[in-house]
Amino acid sequence: MKNLIQVAIDSPAAAGAGTQAKLISKHYKLFYLDTGKIYRFIAKLKIKNKKKFNYLLVKKEIKKLKISNLNDKSLISNKIAIEASIVAKDPKIRKIVNNFQIKCAYHPPKKFNGSVLDGRDITSVIMKDAMFKFFITATVKTRALRRFKELRSYNRKISYNDVLKSIKKRDKNDYNRKYSPLKKTRDSILINTTNLTKRSCFLKIKNIMDKKIKI
Numbered sequence: 001m002k003n004l005i006q007v008a009i010d011s012p013a014a015a016g017a018g019t020q021a022k023l024i025s026k027h028y029k030l031f032y033l034d035t036g037k038i039y040r041f042i043a044k045l046k047i048k049n050k051k052k053f054n055y056l057l058v059k060k061e062i063k064k065l066k067i068s069n070l071n072d073k074s075l076i077s078n079k080i081a082i083e084a085s086i087v088a089k090d091p092k093i094r095k096i097v098n099n100f101q102i103k104c105a106y107h108p109p110k111k112f113n114g115s116v117l118d119g120r121d122i123t124s125v126i127m128k129d130a131m132f133k134f135f136i137t138a139t140v141k142t143r144a145l146r147r148f149k150e151l152r153s154y155n156r157k158i159s160y161n162d163v164l165k166s167i168k169k170r171d172k173n174d175y176n177r178k179y180s181p182l183k184k185t186r187d188s189i190l191i192n193t194t195n196l197t198k199r200s201c202f203l204k205i206k207n208i209m210d211k212k213i214k215i
């Protein structure tokens with residue numbers, strides 16, 4: 001059996017982790033899971049079902065969840081992002097989601113050389129023993145500006161200040177929650193993307209990874 005390459009990434013909102021995870025997955029042929037999309041999927045379920053939303057419904061929906069369901073464009077909205085950071089505080093919801101993530105991390109489809117997951121508790125909970133652990137960050141203003149530009153292409157009405165406020169609110173929720181708070185583990189490598197282009201950031205990561213692996 002070949003040794004799987006496992007990459008765990010944590011980051012606050014809009015720091016560029018998703019972009020880097022995609023580049024890593026493409027370069028090393030790894031299965032990619034954007035774990036935030038699962039919390040966003042549950043947030044949408046909550047908004048849609050209102051009073052009928054409960055743990056049983058979440059369990060049922062996660063059981064039949066396919067990666068393609070996570071490509072739903074509506075999951076990108078600001079409203080869903082904030083709701084996601086609220087449902088993500090609930091330990092019972094996190095437990096339901098964890099099994100799905102662990103399966104993706106440790107049993108990716110055979111055609112891949114391993115997996116890369118990004119989120120908030122990947123280095124600290126989901127893939128504690130990953131071969132590579134990164135904590136990707138950037139200043140809050142840089143993150144807000146990047147997310148504003150991305151959201152602006154879907155929603156013309158959104159303002160930079162709305163996005164900045166929402167990112168600060170999510171940071172507060174994610175760093176301070178009781179269960180699985182966002183934190184940089186001691187064994188994670190810090191990558192600050194504030195003054196880096198996507199390419200230079202990827203090269204920095206690739207440089208670190210290539211020292212340990214040969215494909």
Ligand code: C5P
Nearest residue numbers: 035036037039084085088119120121170
């Ligand atoms: O990464 P993204 O911004 O899509 O994540 C949405 C929300 O989902 C985050 O603000 C966070 O509250 C939650 N999340 C989490 N644990 C993860 C991934 C995301 O709590 N592993």
